[in-house]
Amino acid sequence: MNQTDVLVVGGSAAGIVAAATAKSFHPDKRVMLVRREKQVLVPCGIPYMFGTLENSDKNVIPDANLENAGVELVVSEVDAFDPEQQICTFSDGSQIGFEKLVLATGSVPIKPGWLNGLDFDNVFIVPKSKRYLDSQMSTLAGCRKVVVIGGGFIGVELADEIAANGRQVSIVELQPHVLSLAFDDELCTRAEKVLTRRGVELKCGQRVVRIEGSDRADGVKLDSGEVIDADAVILSVGYRPNSDLARQAGLKCNEMGFIKVNEYMRTEYKNIFAVGDCAEKFSFITRTLKGTMLASTSGAEARIAGMNLYQLSTVRTFQGTISIFCTAIGQNAxxxxxxxxxxxxxxxxxxxxxxxxxxxxxxxxxxxxxxxxxxxxxxxxxxxxxxxxxxxxxxxxxxxxxxxxxxxxxxxxxxxxxxxxxxxxxxxxxxxxxxxxxxxxxxxxxxxxxxx
Amino acid sequence: MNQTDVLVVGGSAAGIVAAATAKSFHPDKRVMLVRREKQVLVPCGIPYMFGTLENSDKNVIPDANLENAGVELVVSEVDAFDPEQQICTFSDGSQIGFEKLVLATGSVPIKPGWLNGLDFDNVFIVPKSKRYLDSQMSTLAGCRKVVVIGGGFIGVELADEIAANGRQVSIVELQPHVLSLAFDDELCTRAEKVLTRRGVELKCGQRVVRIEGSDRADGVKLDSGEVIDADAVILSVGYRPNSDLARQAGLKCNEMGFIKVNEYMRTEYKNIFAVGDCAEKFSFITRTLKGTMLASTSGAEARIAGMNLYQLSTVRTFQGTISIFCTAIGQNAxxxxxxxxxxxxxxxxxxxxxxxxxxxxxxxxxxxxxxxxxxxxxxxxxxxxxxxxxxxxxxxxxxxxxxxxxxxxxxxxxxxxxxxxxxxxxxxxxxxxxxxxxxxxxxxxxxxxxxx
Structure with missing residues (x-):
């Protein structure tokens, strides 16, 4: 059986930073990163593939970063791991032993169970998959009217990029304002003015009842009774932590579904860490549990795990998320x-x-x-x-x-x-x-x- | 005799901030700012009047700021003040009594004694005077070849702005690099590359010996023997604190000529404060005396004085200058x-x-x-x-x-x-x-x- 010192599962920002930090601080250790995707997208660049960047090839994280850092890259799917034996099993049946494991398995888009039409050809979610998004972009190329369900920052950025290409785009948001989890109303209304000026139609404080159409969406029905015509619908209503692998291995998850960790990003197993969207986090200010999924938080967690793998440091701990983030609508940030x-x-x-x-x-x-x-x-x-x-x-x-x-x-x-x-x-x-x-x-x- | 609660002497950034802060934190007090100039220029905007801004009118600090803050503005020259009697005398002989005095008298350009030609019509310094600079700009309009003596940030910004108008501009700098007091060599050389690309000729590590010409400069002679042709010369070799008024009143100045103050920006007189380019400062890091003249430092000092005028606060003290500043050459910052x-x-x-x-x-x-x-x-x-x-x-x-x-x-x-x-x-x-x-x-x- 193959053996590595450090095994990082997950190839997005958190995984990359954890692996690079681990190797940087422990140059004598063998550090391996395993991921499912052949090519990994810059996560926060995804909305910009739909306009500014023109295609997904321009939004690929170069693997040279990992190579230069001395991290070994394995493209494969992890089926399971044994936290006691410290063995990880891939989908092809092969196994690898590890001294330290870092789970950076990320998050997956929420598909609300009450909503119909999620299997329609022109109804999309926003996963981090290049293949899925390439196909989505090619469908969108032929669409004139797009409805984005969800006015969080991904919904807003996507809508603005798609609208810039001359399409008629609407955002439907349940809250009274877009971006209302991130900002107070003074700022939300400014963002809304910019969006409206740039041609995005806003339907705030409105609930989606159903997606109209039989096997293709042709509209979105709101609780007001209004139907917004659509030849494509994009669902951006949040993400849930991808903690299935950890849960199957018996690791504890919190009531929100995140893998439980302490301030060193360590799980209940001394040699297993979790970082990024799949890892439990609490607020720096309110000290309550948070569902924050941001590269700002992931990056800090990943560095902290990478530094603490072999020796804990009391000055290298995670103090809670400040949910820091920024977005841009055109020249307006x-x-x-x-x-x-x-x-x-x-x-x-x-x-x-x-x-x-x-x-x-x-x-x-x-x-x-x-x-x-x-x-x-x-x-x-x-x-x-x-x-x-x-x-x-x-x-x-x-x-x-x-x-x-x-x-x-x-x-x-x-x-x-x-x-x-x-x-x-x-x-x-x-x-x-x-x-x-x-x-x-x-x-x-x-x-x-x-x-x- | 007229009487005010707070009298601020000096109308540039430090004076404005000190007066506005004083009024903001002591709304019941009468706060008066006296300055010599009818119109005050944005100090760090001065180089940009020579190009980007096109003229000095676009670089005037609006007096509305003071009015809105509730500060009374007096345009007059202060001749002297009596620190014991707390009376200030203007050049027209009128007097005003003050409860608190804030000296924000700034700095004046250094004119090196060893250099000839400082009285030539086409040899300039860079003071904060709108009238002087307007006349300088009108002379420069007819010049094709300009030599800037001194490659600090003002010399660099000026040279770049003047060069952008199609003139042949050279900077002569004694140090091996421009901007070498602010940056390490890696950054200096980057700035030099940008300047050169934008058409500014650099003569670093060279000393100016004399200005050529009889009553008009027609060149600048270096110690290498080389003469750079010039139909205008701008001298930007630093500033000295304008502490004459304080010194005449008997206030202590340090060996560098700055008015001595403590961490509350208070002079040896309980009711007299000094802030900005004229006030003594030491380094936050090295704890030694500094000659820093930057709006970053001035602004903090002015706020601290304004807040401490009537009651000292141990959490509102000046901890030493970090000499923080930034500059831009085109899109390069x-x-x-x-x-x-x-x-x-x-x-x-x-x-x-x-x-x-x-x-x-x-x-x-x-x-x-x-x-x-x-x-x-x-x-x-x-x-x-x-x-x-x-x-x-x-x-x-x-x-x-x-x-x-x-x-x-x-x-x-x-x-x-x-x-x-x-x-x-x-x-x-x-x-x-x-x-x-x-x-x-x-x-x-x-x-x-x-x-x-």
Whole structure:
């Protein structure tokens, strides 16, 4: 029987990062990554294959990354593993022994049981499979009217990319706003304005009742009675953790279906770790279980597992997800980290918020200057930053990451106000009206009044 | 005699921020800002008036900011102030009493005493005066050959903007590289390549001996004997703190000419504060005196003074400058925070560095993808981040600010590696090759080897 030191199951972002980190920190160990797919797609690039990137070939993660890192790649399906014997069995019957196992089996699109038509030729989900998506794109090429069910960020990005190709696209979203899990209403409505301007029709606060048609969808019926014509339907209503393999091996999963792990990303088995969409996570802020599936969280978990495989380090632990992410609709970027005002209030935090809208370069007379809005959410008692949201031009992505670090460092608004921010006419807001600082100032003023 | 609660002297970034913060945190106080200039220019926008912005009118800080903040604006010259009596005298002889005084008198361009020709009609410095710069721009309009003496960021930005208008522009820099105070050589040479490609001629490691011509400059002579033809010369060799007013009032200045202040930005007089280019500062990392003149530092100092005027707060203090700044040459941005490798070694730190070059969007096949390089400098003993440098597209500005917060939070490479970073195809590098993380990983690996 073949034997490896480290076996990583799963070839998407979490698996790649876990394997590369394992090899980087343990160069003497044999690190093997096994995955099902011949070619792996950049997950967050998937919506952009439908427009900007033009095809899926441009969205393949190069295997050279793994090769250069010294990770062995095996394309095969894992049928089962024995956590006690530390043996993994492939679908062709072959086996491999492992010293350490990292499960990075990801997630699969949810197919709601109550909805008909999921087997229709022109009704699609959004899995990470190149073959499936290639076929989906070729069908879509002949479609004029597309309905996207679900206005989370994947639904929104997909809809916008498809609409850019001159199609009539509608998003149906159950919540009152698109992107409402990620952002507070001020930002959702901005995103909605951009989408509408770019030709995407929004049907928010509406429930899909059924997909019309007999063996091909020709419309989507809403609970209002309205039927939206469609010659293709895309379902983007979330993902569930792909923890079947782990569960079959007897590993514990939580009530949301995620593989249970501790802060070292270790399962109940000392030599078995789980990372990414399949691994249990809790919130950095609220400390409750979360269903977050984001590369930001996966990446940190994967690095932490990779570093802790052979020796635990108390300074290399996962402290909970801040659900940090960013998205773009054309030149308009939106990002969020930590909790929204909505969620913080719901969980019972006494909070105070600050919001400032400025421009992302200065003076505002510069040709590329775009509005930039920052909203911060802090705790009333300590002034600690609990969340932040950004809308702006493309720099909003890294600005969101900056806010992520403020949260992860548990900075207070005082800490922010006394910090130094570099500014430049072409690159950032001005030193006198940097939205992050002005939002923090608004919070400090409110706290001063309340605490006085 | 007129009386105000808070008097701020100086109308550039530091003065504006100090006054606005003072009013924001002490809404019941009368806050007055006195400045010499009718119109104040965005300081870091000055180089861009010479090209991108087309004229100085587009680079004026709107006074509406002060009005909206509730700050009274007085355009006048301050002749003197009495720190004991707390009275300020204007050049027209009128006086005003103050409860608190904030000196934000800025800096003035250095005119080297050994250099001839400074009185020539076509030899310029770069002050923050709209009138002076308007006249300079009108002279430059008729010039074909311009020599910029000094390759710091103002010299570089100016040269690039002037060259973009079809002129032949040379930079003469004494150091082996342009921008060498801000960046390590890897980044300097990248900036040099960009400048050269954009048509700026570089003369590095060369000393200016004299300006040729009798009452108009017609060339610049170098110590190599070479004479560069010029029909205009711009001198950008640094600034000195404008602390004359303070010194005349008997306030202590340090050996570099800066007004002495403590961590609350307070001078030796309880009711007198100094902020910005005129105020003493020391390094956050090396703890030695610094001559830093950047809006990033000024802004933090001004906020801190504004908040501490009437009541000191131990959590609102200035912890030393991280000299954070960013610049752009066309679409190429460069940023730095903390110490360079060069400076850290010079000061005696045992350091370890990590460098990674990737792309600033992903997959790299995206139309706007640009190279992105991150270099990190950490202490060998603790892994604490001491400095960072970024070269990339426009997102490099906020990425530099992100690094600034890592440094100001005294994060270690372990802290960085376990952190969550949001990524998006159009906005950031990929989750598997985010240059900041990969640079941190390189440092962690080196430390592991050394400490093993």
């Amino acid at each position: 939106f990002g969020a980290a930590g909790v929204t005002e909505k969620l913080a209030a719901e969980r019972g935090f006494a909070i105070v918020t600050g919001l400032f809208e400025g421009v992302d370069s200065h003076p505002a007379t510069l040709p590329d200057a775009r509005p930039q809005l920052v909203k911060l959410i802090a705790s009333m008692d300590s002034g600690t930053l609990l969340g932040g949201e950004v809308a702006g031009g493309k720099s909003a992505g890294e600005l969101t990451n900056l806010i992520g670090f403020l949260i992860q460092n548990r900075m207070t608004v005082d800490g922010i106000l006394t910090s130094q921010i570099g500014t430049h006419p072409l690159l950032t807001a001005s030193p006198t009206a940097y939205p992050l600082i002005k939002a923090a100032e608004a919070i400090a003023k409110k706290r001063k009044t309340v605490l006085a | 460069f940023g730095a925070a903390g110490v360079t490798e060069k400076l850290a070694a010079e000061r005696g730190f045992a350091i370890v560095t990590g460098l990674f070059e990737g792309v600033d969007s992903h997959p790299a096949t995206l139309p706007d993808a640009r190279p992105q390089l991150v270099k990190l400098i950490a202490s060998m003993d603790s892994g604490t981040l001491l400095g960072g440098e970024v070269a990339g597209g426009k997102s490099a500005g906020e990425l530099t600010n992100l690094i600034g917060f890592l440094i100001q939070n005294r994060m270690t490479v372990d802290g960085i590696l376990t952190s969550q970073i949001g990524t998006h195809p159009l906005l950031t590098a990929s989750p598997t090759a985010y240059p900041l993380i990969k640079a941190a990983e390189a440092i962690a690996k080196k430390r592991k080897t050394v400490l093993a």
